[in-house]
Amino acid sequence: MGTEALRDKVAIIGMGCMRFGALQDKSFAEQGLEAVNEALADAGIEKERIEAAWLGTFDPTVGGSFPGYAGDFVADILGMPGLPVTRVTNYCATGMDALRNAAIAVAAGLYDVVLVLGNEKMRDVPSRDSLIRQVMVTGHPIVQKGLTAPGLFALMARRHMEEYGTTREDLALVAVKNHYNGNRHPKAMFHKEITVEDVLSAPMISEPLGLYDCTPTSDGAAAAILCRADLAPQLTDEYVLIEAIELATVSGGRYGRRQESLIGFESTQIAARRAYAAAGITDPVSAIDVAEVHDCFTITEILNYEDLGFVPKGEGATFIREGRSSLEGDLPVNPSGGLKCFGHPIGASGVRMTYIIYEQLLGRAGLTQVSVERNGRGLVHNLGGPGSVCVVGLYHLP
Amino acid sequence: MIGIVDFGLYIPYHRLPREAIGEAWRMEQAKELLIGERAVAGFDEDTVTMAVEAVLEALGPRQEAGVDALFFASTTPPFGEKSSAAVVAAACDLPVHRSADVTGTLRAGTTALGLALDAVRAGSARRAVVAAADMRPFEPGTLQEAVSGDGAAALVIGEGDDVVAVIEGEVHLSDPTVDVWRHAERRYLSTDDESFANQVGYFALVNKAVDELLRQAGVEAESVAGVALYAPDGRAYMRLARKSPLGPALARAGLMGPAPRLLMAAGNLGAAFPLAQLALLLETAQPDDLLVLVGYGDGADAYLLRVTPATAKRPPRRPAAFWLETKGPIPYTQALFFRQHIRDKPLFPPGAEPWTSLPLLYRERGELLALRAQRCTSCGAVWWPHRPNCYECGAQEGFEFMRLGRRGTVATFEVEWAIPHPAPPVGMVTVDTPEGTRITTQTTDGDPRVLAVGQEVELAFRLFHTAKALPHYSWKVRVRGEGRKET
Numbered sequence: 043m044g045t046e047a048l049r050d051k052v053a054i055i056g057m058g059c060m061r062f063g064a065l066q067d068k069s070f071a072e073q074g075l076e077a078v079n080e081a082l083a084d085a086g087i088e089k090e091r092i093e094a095a096w097l098g099t100f101d102p103t104v105g106g107s108f109p110g111y112a113g114d115f116v117a118d119i120l121g122m123p124g125l126p127v128t129r130v131t132n133y134c135a136t137g138m139d140a141l142r143n144a145a146i147a148v149a150a151g152l153y154d155v156v157l158v159l160g161n162e163k164m165r166d167v168p169s170r171d172s173l174i175r176q177v178m179v180t181g182h183p184i185v186q187k188g189l190t191a192p193g194l195f196a197l198m199a200r201r202h203m204e205e206y207g208t209t210r211e212d213l214a215l216v217a218v219k220n221h222y223n224g225n226r227h228p229k230a231m232f233h234k235e236i237t238v239e240d241v242l243s244a245p246m247i248s249e250p251l252g253l254y255d256c257t258p259t260s261d262g263a264a265a266a267i268l269c270r271a272d273l274a275p276q277l278t279d280e281y282v283l284i285e286a287i288e289l290a291t292v293s294g295g296r297y298g299r300r301q302e303s304l305i306g307f308e309s310t311q312i313a314a315r316r317a318y319a320a321a322g323i324t325d326p327v328s329a330i331d332v333a334e335v336h337d338c339f340t341i342t343e344i345l346n347y348e349d350l351g352f353v354p355k356g357e358g359a360t361f362i363r364e365g366r367s368s369l370e371g372d373l374p375v376n377p378s379g380g381l382k383c384f385g386h387p388i389g390a391s392g393v394r395m396t397y398i399i400y401e402q403l404l405g406r407a408g409l410t411q412v413s414v415e416r417n418g419r420g421l422v423h424n425l426g427g428p429g430s431v432c433v434v435g436l437y438h439l440p
Numbered sequence: 441m442i443g444i445v446d447f448g449l450y451i452p453y454h455r456l457p458r459e460a461i462g463e464a465w466r467m468e469q470a471k472e473l474l475i476g477e478r479a480v481a482g483f484d485e486d487t488v489t490m491a492v493e494a495v496l497e498a499l500g501p502r503q504e505a506g507v508d509a510l511f512f513a514s515t516t517p518p519f520g521e522k523s524s525a526a527v528v529a530a531a532c533d534l535p536v537h538r539s540a541d542v543t544g545t546l547r548a549g550t551t552a553l554g555l556a557l558d559a560v561r562a563g564s565a566r567r568a569v570v571a572a573a574d575m576r577p578f579e580p581g582t583l584q585e586a587v588s589g590d591g592a593a594a595l596v597i598g599e600g601d602d603v604v605a606v607i608e609g610e611v612h613l614s615d616p617t618v619d620v621w622r623h624a625e626r627r628y629l630s631t632d633d634e635s636f637a638n639q640v641g642y643f644a645l646v647n648k649a650v651d652e653l654l655r656q657a658g659v660e661a662e663s664v665a666g667v668a669l670y671a672p673d674g675r676a677y678m679r680l681a682r683k684s685p686l687g688p689a690l691a692r693a694g695l696m697g698p699a700p701r702l703l704m705a706a707g708n709l710g711a712a713f714p715l716a717q718l719a720l721l722l723e724t725a726q727p728d729d730l731l732v733l734v735g736y737g738d739g740a741d742a743y744l745l746r747v748t749p750a751t752a753k754r755p756p757r758r759p760a761a762f763w764l765e766t767k768g769p770i771p772y773t774q775a776l777f778f779r780q781h782i783r784d785k786p787l788f789p790p791g792a793e794p795w796t797s798l799p800l801l802y803r804e805r806g807e808l809l810a811l812r813a814q815r816c817t818s819c820g821a822v823w824w825p826h827r828p829n830c831y832e833c834g835a836q837e838g839f840e841f842m843r844l845g846r847r848g849t850v851a852t853f854e855v856e857w858a859i860p861h862p863a864p865p866v867g868m869v870t871v872d873t874p875e876g877t878r879i880t881t882q883t884t885d886g887d888p889r890v891l892a893v894g895q896e897v898e899l900a901f902r903l904f905h906t907a908k909a910l911p912h913y914s915w916k917v918r919v920r921g922e923g924r925k926e927t
Contacts, residue, residue, distance in 0.1 A: 170858060178788065178859055183796040184808055184904050184914045185825055188859055188882045189868045196854030197870055197880070204852070204893045249855035249865070249889070293831050304852055304870070 046320050048287060051149040053274035054437070055267050055281045056085025059397040062262035062384045063231040064165040070102065070109050074161045075119045077263035077390075085267040086278055087155065089120055092267075094147060095127040095157040098140030100388035102163065116159060130389075133426025134338065135289070136160070137264070137392025138433035142287045144268050154270050155277075160393030161263040169259040192248035192256050192339060194428050199250050199341035201304040205356065210250055212359035213340035214241035217254045217382055219368055220337060224379020226409035231260050232383045241340075255340040260385025264393035266400075274440075282403045285419070285436040286320035288313045294430030305356075309432035310349035310425060317421075317434040318351070326351050326421070327366075327373050330436075331414040332402045334395040336425035337380040343367075346423055347375070350434070374412040377402060392424035392433065399437050414439075442560055443606040443745065445567065446505075446596040446754065447719040448497025450490050451589075451706045451763040453885035453920045454480040454770035454778075458586045464772050465581040473587055473673055476704035480770050481590035483778040483787055483862040484884055484902040487514040487573035488524050489913065490592035492531045492901040494712075495571045496846070498594040498719075499532065500757040503843065505596065509538040509565035511556050513548035513572040513711050515622075517541055518911055528571050531901045531913065533810040533843045538565060546620065546670070546737025548572065548711040549593070553733075554741055556597040557607060567598040574710030579628040580781050587673040589707020593715035604751040605722060605731065609657035609744035611649045616738070617641045638676055646670075646734055647684055649742035653732065654685060657744050661685040665729040668717035670736040671699050672708060686732060705764045711737075718745075723760055725751060766921040768886060778862065787862040788905060796907040806841060808914045811899065813877045815840045822876040846899040846915075848873040855888050865889070869917040871897060879915070886919030897922050 058080025060073060068076070082089055095116045102110030109115040113127030130140040137160035144158045177190045189197075202208045218238055224230035236254060244253035274281045290312035302308070314326075323329040335350065337343035344358035352373060353361050361367055367375035378384065378398040381391060399420035401407045414420065418439035425432050455477040461467070462474040481490060491512055499505055510532075512525035525539035538559065542552040549572035556568035573592035578584040619641040622629045631637070646669070654661055667689050671677035677699055681690040690697060695704075698717035702709065709716050714735045721731055729747040734740060776782055804825060806812045813824040817840055819833035824844065829836045848871035855865045867888025870880045883891075884902050891897070900918040903911050 178792045178794060178905075180795055183794050183800065183907060183912055184804075186868075186880050187794065187904055188856060188861070188866060189880060190856060190859055192858070193854050193856055193868050197852045197868065200854055200893065201852040246855070246857045246865075248868075249857065251854070295827070295831075 048145060048149045049285055049320055050283045051271050052145045052268050052284045053271045053281045054284065054396070054400055055269050055274050055278045056081045056087070057264070057266050057397045057400050058084060059229055059264040059394050060262060061229045062260045062387065062394070065261040066165065068261070070161060070163040071115070071119050073163065073261060073263040074116070074159055077161070077265040078120065078157065078159055081265035081267050087267065089122065091155045092120070092122070092125065092157045093153040093155055095125060095159065096140040096144040097127055097129045098136040098158070098160040098389040098393060099129065099162055100131050100133070100136045110161060116157070133431045134336070134386065134388050135392060135424040135426030135431045135433045136389040137394070138287070138396070138422065138424035138435060139289055139392070140389070141266060141393060141396060141435070142289055142433055145284050145287055148268050148270055154273055156268050158266040158268060158393055159263065160265070160390035162387030162389045163261050164259045164387055165261050190248060192251050195339040195341050196248035196251045198304055198345065202341060202345070203250065205305060206359070208344065208359045210242060211238055212344065212362060213255055214238040215362045216337065216340040216343045217241045219362065220376050220380045220382035223369060223377050223410055224383025227378045227383070228408070230379045230383040231258060231385045232379070251339055251341065257338045257381035257386040260387050262385065262387035262390040262394065264390050264397050266393055266396060280404050281440065282400055282437045283440050285438050286317040287433065287435040288316040288320070289433045290316070291431050294428045306345050306349050307425060307429035307432060309430055310346065310423065310434070313432040313434040314350045317436050321436050329417055330373060330419055330421045331417050332377060332399065332412050333373060333375045333421040333423065334378060334380070334398045335375055335423040337376055337382050338386055338425070342425065343375065343380070350421070350423060369410065369412055377407065377410040377412055392422070395422045395424060396435065396437070403437060403439050441603050441606050442557060442599045443597070443603040444595050444722065445598040445602050445604065446498045446500060446502070447722050448494045448594045449716050449719040449760040449763055450493035450497060450592040451479045452481045452485055452490065452591065453766065453768055454482060454775065455767045456480050456770050456772060456775050460772045461586040467583065470583050473583060473675060477706070478586060479589040479591055479706035480775045480778065481575055482885060484904070484916070485590070486518040486903060486911065487516050487575060487592070488518050488527050488911070489901050489903055490573040490590065491524070491528045491571035491594065494573065494592035494594035495528060495532050495569055497757070498569070498596050501755045505567060507534045507567045507569050507596065508536050509556065509559055509568035510534060510536045511540050511542055511552040511568060511570050513542045513552035513570065514574050515543060515546060515548060515711050516575045516577060517543050527913065530805065530809045533812065534569065546711055547735040547739065547741055549713070549715045550733065550735025550741035550743070553595060553597070553715070553743070554610065554612060560597050560599060567596060570595045570597060570715065572712035572715045574712045576708070576710045577622070577628055580776060584629070584631065587703070587708055589709055591706050591709040591712055591716055593712045593719050595715060595718070602750050602753070603748055604754055605725070605745040605747050607743055608746050609653050611653045611656065611742045613645055613649050613739040615645055619737070638672070638679070642672060642676060642736055643680055643683060645740040646680060646736055649740035650685055650732065650734060653742040653744055659730065659744065662688060663730055664689040664732050666693065666721040666725060666731045668698055668714050668721055668731065668733045670714045670734060671703070674700065674703050701764070720760055722747070722751070727751060762921060789860050792860050794905055794907045796910070796912065811844050811846070811915055812841045813844050813875055815842060820876070824877045824879055842875065844873050844875055844877070847896055848879070850891055850893050850895050850897055851878060852893055853888060853891050867891060867917070867919070869897065871899070871917060882916045883919050884916040888919055890919060891922070895922065
């Protein structure tokens, strides 16, 4: 069995994604149900067609919510006693890994139609209380105490700047581009264009990363209905196929002295290599029409350009400087505005990113629509932990 | 030849101008004492961490040096119950059999020295470390708060060719006279009539001990080259100098004497004060110099020391002046906050107490306390913290454990502004050690923005936080003295 075992065996026939944000008037359950209902409506099927489900949620206790600890939450909101539901958690790559596990089950022939739900509630507490204070409270009592998520990426930003001359202005260009795109996407949390000056003058969070270099914490949910590819035409007119979906994990300990671990993510490199091999891709920039990548911080998007092979290591900044990742560029990246404008409700993000590529491939992306004429293919990249978990997915039109 | 083999001093980075205390409390009296600076331990320091700093200075490049006993001396141990000496020994990776805390008296430092000497004389210890550290708990707004200071000193006691100062006499007095005291249930020290305490306590007992010391040894006071002498403050020191047989020696040293130097730069270091002075004296002493060391409190301890030619062979290291001269100003409000004098404002916000586990701390004591890394004997890769396998070659056995030298270079760093922290901004630094491992940890003592990729830094043993009412200690990166723009 190789990476091609999954290729084109599973279709995405419906997707739902709520408008992300600080959703104070919606519970974790209400968020989940809203996304699932939208996905069912999109697929045009009744919920009874769902034979199994995968729930991606990282930490329901961030928001103080108890539901979401286990799969029973999905059976509960759907009112479907007996539904087999697995909860997946794999750092910030939780959403895509839930989708990957669901796809594997369909490809294996266990089920015809399954549901994937990515759901996270983070704003029941102030944003500083969620992930940042968590760093002080949870985790190892001493080792790397105080190293926040932005801090982790700031360490890499500093090193990338030192080795390759990447500047804070380069990082700011990523935020400016993503805010431009996000302002055009109806489901983004932020609808506001910003300038390089805005980014540079924002308060510092984890120096050299400032406020506008960071994804906000937000609430959100997204859902997908997957089915056997050969059944898809019977159920719907418009769908996309999963061409590849590859997970790679590496040591999360920042162990050892390998310099590359400070300037890139081996997990991304391995997952991308496998996905490209499965799809027969040798030159990703020409073979992919649109990409939604994990821009938890501006530096991450620049590292992603390199680790996904869009440019050689060290040249990530040129990809943004030359406008190649803009809506008009030769490989638009994060046409939605990315995590920068949607926020990053952890378990929801991977499924939400898949939703963005799904709507792009089906020509439903409105003001953010880019041309997918060339290949009819999009990429999703979901990165987790200290860069130690990565899922790369490739989707294309049938 | 039994005596002092080595010595070390530690003074915290933060300095509070005494003038600021005087202004804050409108102190109109004793303004002649409100000069110089008070050393203030960081929020992440206590007498255990300061003792570790002083011991590591005293051990210098020797590292372990055959030490098998450690005596900790302080009036302010962090624990009401639990041996501070055992923690200090573990953090210094010293294989000691005996450890004891000498506490509850101002003369704890010189008394611990006596116990260490006796242990070596009796053969129950080969080499003993005396680690004295103090943070005198005087009430804010008092003159004593202003003149005291935080700091530590350590001595290595042993027998052999490398003894730099031989003990040629000692006198110990025990006396119940009440000078300064603290009821077990009180937070601050109590004092009464200062002139009474000095008259029947300090002056009387110190002079008695010194007279007896010189008489027993048959030494003329004029032949004393240097004096390390506890003094409550500069005024009492000057008065004693006028009445003491040591007067001429103290007068010769003048303001460059160890007591005036420390009082101006740091303050009265409590139980560590006489030993800290001795460390300064020994650094510049010449062979055959006669030195007198006097501790005071509930009696007195006096020692006569003769410097040996081995003093010239002491392994080189940074001078004690490093600790006196590298410093940063601290606002009085922050100094009060660090010591938790601001009511209802804890160091970390409520609800931010870190998760902890005593079994985990036990399992990881080798790396967290003793700073030992794990080396794979198959491929040579070095890991900190320890792990069940070698991530480079896959070996699951054949590991050696070694104490890391505390220095390394900055691989990268960032500055955290968003996390709750008592002394923002805190940096997180990834340090590459020459042994071949990589440690990412917090910064301490100074603004991390002065750091640069590639520069050399040192690890310092510090308090991370308190959880389950237990201080959590491990290693941070010291910014002090390292930066490009250090002020």
